[in-house]
Amino acid sequence: MRLPFALRHALREARANGRRLGVYLLAISLGVGALVAIRSFRTDALEAVRQEARGLLGADLELHAGAPLPDSVLAAADSLAAEGVELGRVVRLPTVVIGPHDDVRLVQLHGVSGGWPFYGELRTDPPGVWERLEDARVAVVDPALLIHLGAELGDSLEVGGGRFVIGGTFEGLPPDFGPGAALGPRVVVGERWLAETGLLAFGTLARHHLYFRFPNLEGRQPFIDRYHDSWRRANISFGTAEERAENVTEFLDALTRFLGLVGLAALLLGGVGVAVAVHVFVRERRPVIAVLRCIGATQRTAFSAYLLLAVLLGAAGAAAGVLLGLAVRVLLPGVLGELVPVRVGFSVDMAAAAAGLAAGMGVAVIFALLPLLEVRGIAPLRALREDDSERPAGRRLDPARLGVYACLAAVLVALGVWTAPTPLMGWAFAGALVAVLALLRAVAWLLARALRRWFPHGASFVVRQGMAGLFRPHNQTAAVTVALGFGVFAVGGLWLVQQNLLDWILPEDRAARPTLAVIDVQADQRAAVDAIFTAAGLAAPSYEPIVVARIAALDGVPVDSILDGPRAREVEPWALRREYRNTWRARLSDAEELVAGTWFDAEEADLPRISMEEDLAASLGVGLGSTVTWDVQGRNVATRITSLRAVDWSRFGTNYFVVFEPGALAGAPTTYVSLAEVPDANTRARLQRDLTRRHANLGVLDVAVVQEALARVLDRVTGAIRFMALFTLAGGAAVLFGAVAAARHQRSREAVLLRTLGATRAQVTRILLTEYAVLGAMAGSAGVLLASVAGWALVHWVFRLDFHPHPVGMLGLGLAAALLAAAAGALTGRAPLRRPPLAALRDL
């Protein structure tokens, strides 16, 4: 076959050097693999959501509210029955259940009635048990609960003041998306039995859901249009199956795109590897290129040959990456676990594969182009004279070089925007990445400059030789610093953010923090609750009063009028309509700070005084001196805002939007919440059991369990991110070893000469160890520093938490990087050291 010479030469070079360049391509493959895996998973997951859209809600339409739905709403729903619309009701609330062996477990209790779920693939074991829920005191549970409680079908389950037989387990129930979804397994009973549990008392955390199945979807929108204003006024939320699917789609899209960014970082690191590889390769091939030019190859032919080589190798790396990605794709459902609320099938996503192939090749070629431009400047005269000095006149203004930089920037931004959840994030990602790579490159430059300037002339021969290796010609300082530093940056940054989130969820001093919350304690139950604590050998807990209220009017204008009037744009409807759990007390708590006005003093006031959280005041469009009229169980109480507070919501504990001055709510229906410090988990479990058994209306929350449940979810997310970051780390290691291996030829030559001149093997090894340990320490430190800055920025600005630097872990990471580099360096020198100097000399 007639092949152009450039292609023929590229193929020959690939044949001879493919393996050596392969280690860099591994970095490209890892990046492409990560991208293809996550993108093909995304396609499958979104397809699953599309197919199971109705199954995600189990209905066509859902209404839900924090209080029982008003009769008017139920009547309107019932009126649809004549048109063939089916209804189902579910009351959901977190509570504890007690198993047959007295084990206590936090669960999401569902009281169901009617036909819900209308869609999906609900299966029970044994079949038919779901149909018995309304006739018998039977509970159908998540299979996980049986394991937690050591229970079997037929055992009994205490739920509040009620007792149920575990009649079966379910699978395929529409997934839970509420804030309590992560708290524990689900337990389903018939709604009519909930009353017996006593759990629906005033003030519980129950949410009431009403589901609709329309025989003909055309009837749905007119129904929504007709009632949605009244639902809004009654603080009832509503949503369709399509909206639910869209929410899930958006969540999955954001999650997979974010993971994709981590994969993209791996790919770009691979690009850096390619740039290093091609740079070293072109330098080595200068004599060959000069000979080719000598015997008649034009600049263009020589350049094309090596560009084609980059394309060929990039294609090979990207193709391997696609295969790797499809293999990793199989593992992703296990890594993401319950984060993905649908069962995701497996298909070979050709679009993701093609995109991965294109991205891999594009990155390989664009990163190869910069060093490839050097090919143009290799003069044929070099074939005659090794030391021919290059004359790269005006290189900085070389339009081709500027063009490549522009292409590189465009590719980075395009990939960032293509992958990131939002275009802005894509730009930010590309910008941050360029900044990090540039900073690492600058660190390498500074290291070489500093060593040259403050060279340790008094140090031993071994140290001097090792140090000199960092700035001599053909050094690998820049390549190793960028590759290793970037790997440490990516892994360290992710780890820091995860640790800071865990610090928040699971604070170190949590033993001294409230671990048991008892809510809905009625005034007349306090003595009995105290007695249960005392019996357990604990001090009686302290209580905070809670008065549930809604806003009736602001500055004398009723809520409905505000919503219909000109002020509607200035206020946020949710803030006007929500149910507030207010308290009263005389002092600020640790989590609060007064930002305006004065705290309650002894002076007389015209109206009872309240202190409002500053953001809520902004949402309501009120400030100091405004009056707020509260509807407290049907009785209106007018109050005046006399102070504004900043509240640190991130603290686990009781925080309030509104604090009343003591006495202002005298006589209002009050429940109490108690936060107790009970460090021992068994004691907590016993207290939960005793409190629930004797006072079914109480909500008893093991805060530690909640924290651990949140930590588990966080762990899933960060686990998935770390899984993707592994690709970045592996890519970094590949580039590191590749860069070190690239320097091997030069280093071997020096090692052999040193040995010929009388250096021992130990000395040569120590020289290499010194060089790479210093390099690794610098790269590690730079990576750790950049990771800490990035971690701080994310924790401070995105998560709005206090930043903890975790110095020990980060130092460990930096040290590991130094050791890795030293190990790579020591491996480099092994080959020439194993042979007598004479044999090695002959090969030079």
Add this chain to the structure above:
Amino acid sequence: MNAIEARGLTQTYRSGGRPLTVLEDIHLTIRAEEFVAITGPSGSGKTTLLGLLAGLDRPSQGTVSLTGTPLEPLDEDARARFRARHVGFVFQTFQLIPSLTALENVRVPLELVGRDREAEARAGELLARVGLGDRLHHYPQQLSGGEQQRVALARAFVNRPALLFADEPTGSLDTATGAGVIELMEALNTEARTTMVLVTHDPALAARAGRVIRLAAGRLVDGEPQRA
């Protein structure tokens, strides 16, 4: 027609911030099929002159014409194309491409001008002619120095060049091997009727040339009048 005509060749480099003249005002005419040796002490400008005559570099001043074609108006790529069709090279350090087999190394000049069809047969034929018919698929590192230089000779003659430039072709070989290579080169030269310009330190090798040009400190001292 003269094979090579050089007029007023001067080459100046900047070294340590100061101009350094390595060749000064060289005038030279070499007839077709002539065998010329350029000799002189180290640093006298021999290799620089060879590079300029072969069009590998541009002179600071002066002109070079090869087979009647002035090189001055040709850009880098045009000169490369000219070399591909009309010029062969032999280097002191052989300069074979290490990742290519002997056969592939010899094919390269023909492939560069798109003569792929005849490349295989012609390269094989030439390698057989230099006595390496059984080493076609060996890589350079699997060949001795003498064998490598013979591959280089085959590569130099494969495109039937009008001009052959050789830079110390025996400099890396022992006397006996070097003599063998030179005999082969002369034989090939005679067969192909090539004009040959050879740079060497070796008086014995220079003595085999039809004409010897001596350089000292960048100037011609013998073999060609300073002014034509």
